[in-house]
Amino acid sequence: MNQQSPRLPDSPMIDLQGVTKEFLKPSGEVHTVLRNINLRVAKGEFCSIVGPTGCGKSTTLSLIAGFEAPSLGKVQIKGEKLEGINSRASCVFQTENAFPWKTVIDNVSLGLRLNGTSKNDAFQEARRWIEKVGLKGFEGHYPHQLSGGMRKRVALAQCLITQPEILLMDESFSALDVHTRHLMENELLKIWEETSASVFFITHDLEEAIALSDRVIVLTAGPAATIKGDYRINLERPRNVAEIRFDKQFAELHEQIWNDLRDEVMVSYASANNA
Amino acid sequence: MNQQSPRLPDSPMIDLQGVTKEFLKPSGEVHTVLRNINLRVAKGEFCSIVGPTGCGKSTTLSLIAGFEAPSLGKVQIKGEKLEGINSRASCVFQTENAFPWKTVIDNVSLGLRLNGTSKNDAFQEARRWIEKVGLKGFEGHYPHQLSGGMRKRVALAQCLITQPEILLMDESFSALDVHTRHLMENELLKIWEETSASVFFITHDLEEAIALSDRVIVLTAGPAATIKGDYRINLERPRNVAEIRFDKQFAELHEQIWNDLRDEVMVSYASANNA
Amino acid sequence: MQVQTTLNTQEEIETRKKEMRIRASKIKIRNLSLQIIVFIAIFGSWEFFSDKNIIDPFFFSSPSSIVKQIVEWVIEGTSQGPLYVHFVVSFEETVIAFVIGVILGVIAGYALGMNDLLAVIFGPYIQMLNALPRVVLAPIFIIWFGLGMPSKVALGVTLTFFIVFFNAFQGVREVDKNLLNNARLLGANKRQLAQHVIIPSALTWILSSLHSSFGFALVGAVVGEFIGSTKGLGFLIAQAQGAFNTTGVFAGMVLLSVTALAANWAVSKLETRFIAWRHVRQ
């Protein structure tokens, strides 16, 4: 079931038009990851994307961030064609994004330092963020001296401190325990509400997607994934992510989207099932 | 509440005796991660460990695997003091463990090849495992051509193909979507039942821990984490991980353990909460 | 059921491949024309300045006379036999020196990189030997290895070895601890660890050192020939220098450079082959 999202005002923050992305396989064949993706995210919109593993979520993110160019179609940011790196975005990567040669505080303050903030101010602000993500006392540690979850939190602080217009998040919370995750999710929502950034949020956890977002996009199973569903989440804000899961409307939405998603996941794992 | 596990028969598979682990902090101070850990895992036992992020779960695993030596106390494997690498174990790391210069099939077949299996046999077996984890068609890809979830599945196949006596798993399923995760979890249980390996399973998902394990260990919040609780899960086997969550006994156990865990997570995030 | 990894028709694949090929050849043409322009700029101005006597042709010769000299060597041969003989001699010495130097460098780098004790004990000697001027050692090599090929090879080895050693050493040290641990758990013994983990991982380092070390092997062979020989490009250059024939010196150098370029091309091929997994990424 495709629920078309209403037309957004002119020049949406993110606009993917007929985007196709291909890679060359080792064998020389062309492997199509995404096909004909049309997606608009408005300013201040919180948009989640879900889909089976390997369907192309991270690839979509890298197109929006400008790390890679689409094979066909185009990516527009605020009405302008994106060429090279997207200067309005910040990103929490699925893999590590802390710089191993910088301590926690240097990592977190980097965005500010690059914009010319004085070291003092940047460090003060960074300390605030380090505390927010629960790493107080680890300012002087290097990333490899932290646990997996702690590194993820460094990445979060590093990304959020710059208060970007576009926030790209790739499975940012999947390495955290439930409690920490809820804390971080609530923190994220608070920040988002304050800054009205457009958020493009990748997760494999549908509950998380619904709890946080204005919209949930479902991708079909790859290869050549495309958009299967586009759901508007009209739950009241501000939300408490830990509690909203018990909301009735939440359960309905969850069921509705899950039906969609499950089919794709099934397609994707037909082979694994058969084995 | 500490529920002591019954005395195990002599020479348990894994035996941590009064283990303490310290690191030198950048400032030169000594940072105690684990303190006085006493833990025995019997042959064929499935033991999960949960605790707040950064409490020391991965550190415990690296002690059992023999990557690091304890600062105090000792680690015994099958009654013998562990020196150097634990040759009975295989491990799925929290970070990547696929070799970037090997294709999927070379990665998966590596364990067999190292034991002297012929290339043909190893590849045949590897193909079976690749199919099992749902990566058929990607045999010739290099790890960086795979998505995060797909790489995790390569790691799983690489580790399981050798059918080790001890299986160490660090958040092996957290990068996967629910469905794939359930498939993999069921697969793991099936293999485990066939081989009667001892499993040491790290997760931040308490439901997953209960659904899979014979025992769930709760660590206290760090620094100087120690064992807070040790719960026996007497749910019937074989289990279906997707369905067992709706079992009444499951819910009880969950509540019981969660009470324990929550306190620790709270302690751990006192600072983040206050911010 | 096999997961189908592409949904494209054969036709679409063909079109796309063609597009990619066209793009690749466009870049090639651009690069080639820029290379030619730079080449002309360098050698053209050399010829021009030399022709106008702005730079003294006695010291700097000129591209045209260098080419003439090479052509003469090729057609008429040199006083000590045809050109290719000299070329073959130098090339043989260089390749042998290169191979030995690389093998020794990799082995030593591997051993010292893996074993801290060895590194602590023998590291300083390697450092010390590296500081010795090879030109001064040349007579010693002649004493040890005689006047023939072995002394030139030894000289080449002493230059090649160190560069490869230091890179192999560091490459081995840089291997990801996690991957090492994983291979050990999977049952790798020492040899297998080297084969499956350490060498592949250090390969970028080692291959990078090959780029400079082949040039140094060549320098070693030539310097050896300089000091005592009857054949080889070094002999030709020394003879030309002895006769104050700058053109001959430069002609010899050009032949050396071409050899180096060819070797570098071969190393690049090796690189593409052995670290294919890196190249696919791009």
Add this chain to the structure above:
Amino acid sequence: MQVQTTLNTQEEIETRKKEMRIRASKIKIRNLSLQIIVFIAIFGSWEFFSDKNIIDPFFFSSPSSIVKQIVEWVIEGTSQGPLYVHFVVSFEETVIAFVIGVILGVIAGYALGMNDLLAVIFGPYIQMLNALPRVVLAPIFIIWFGLGMPSKVALGVTLTFFIVFFNAFQGVREVDKNLLNNARLLGANKRQLAQHVIIPSALTWILSSLHSSFGFALVGAVVGEFIGSTKGLGFLIAQAQGAFNTTGVFAGMVLLSVTALAANWAVSKLETRFIAWRHVRQ
């Protein structure tokens, strides 16, 4: 509330620290004694064989006479002034050559590593130049730079540059794409990208090349002194060689080696300082 990252009492920390210190010093003592044993084995057998005339002292000298020669130089000076003057001259040339070579190598490596076009156009020339024997080029250096220090420095630079260049080039290419992307997103301009990401990441590569390149800078300076000079360790060695004074040649070499060891020690300190984040890991 600040997360307390240690629960140990001051006392416990002290005990533990002491333990660690003791362990560290035990390893040091073991290493030192092994180093001494190997040293004695090498130089003792040299002395022995030379003493018993099993190896010809005319060709190989002996450690004791080398030491005597050095002591004599130190106490009585050489015919061209006190020893330290020669040492200072060579050291100065070497350090200047090293610094210039490293700076040029890093800049060129960075530029060509970052820019494919530059790499395609100028890469071959660098390869070609690397294959030229520096000894042959010496006259050209004398023409360009004169007989004084600059020509020796130039010679040192031509050896240092290439090693640093190839490593810096590869180091830049090896930078993690993810980290580059992340820094770009965080707003890094070109200069900042170099400062915060590329240089720190390539530093292991660059520092590794310094280990061998200092030795080569020293070789360059010494070879330059060979070609024409009035001072320097190269002059001393050349003079000794001309007078068939093997002991003097070896004594000069020993001084060179010691210089190289000192420089290597300094590079290691730099390494510990600049890539502290790697060392903490161990």
Add this chain to the structure above:
Amino acid sequence: GNADKTASQSDSKGDDKPAATETVKLPKVNIMVGGLEKIIYLPAKLTENLGYFKEEGLEVELTSQASGVNAEQALIAGEVQGVVGFYDHTIDMQAKGKELQAVALFATNPGARLMVTNKAKDQFKTLADLKGKNIGITSPGASSHFLVNYLVSKGGNSTKDYVPLAVGAGPTLIAAMEQGKVDIAWATQPTIALLEQKGIATSFVDLETKEGSQQTLGGTYAAPSLYMNSDYVKKNPEVVQRLANAFVKTLRYMSTHKAEEIADKLPKEFYAGDKELYIKSLESSLSMFTADGKMPDGGPEKVLEILQVFKPELKDTKIDLNKTFTNEFVDKVKK
């Protein structure tokens, strides 16, 4: 020697004053020596140590240069004003269009011998026996190479009839002979003395003593000399005159003093720890040095003749030998 020294010093005081008033300060002179420590070039260092440059009011810097052929380049490039090296280079350079001029000749023969190992002694009776042999030379294109070519052709063979083997000088040569890699080779002092002392080889052709070279070459072979850019000589006659004065004084000193006395004036590094051997080699070499620095009649012609054997192209070029040397300055040296 002591009395002599003080005498010459008081002498110089008298000379210096008028010089200082006549000309403004003389330019510094850089002289490159193809191995300061080599016996054939020892007048250079000896002049400095005897203080004769100072006596002439000259500031001279002697640069040593070990690898042979780079001195001319430095001279032509103007980096040095003079070279102490073999005279034959001036002829060679004229063919290349560069005018160099020898202003003082140190010796009238090359100061070398063709040495044959004791094992192979019997195979060599006459120069004709050089046919088909490996003959050690210092390096290709060096003077040793020319002269061996000449000797081979004098024996009635072509230069293609033997294999020149570059074996250097000193230890490498000794090792090569000891290891039997080469049976016959070109050697200079003190290698000659060493080879004899070690019982490895004996002299086959003598180009060291006056009589020997006269006999073999049928004349002199003008070899170690001070040569300069002709241009420079024209523009700085004063400097060149004083250099000639200094060097001739040294040559006179050498002809009137014993080897031990000369050795005492040289840096201890030159003896390589074996002063006796050094003195012995010096003794056997002393006779080759001139006492007046003059180019003998027929000297340049002989050199050209020998060069032409090796370099046929010199036959095609017209060489004006008179431009390659001048006795003008040494002739003017006060008796």
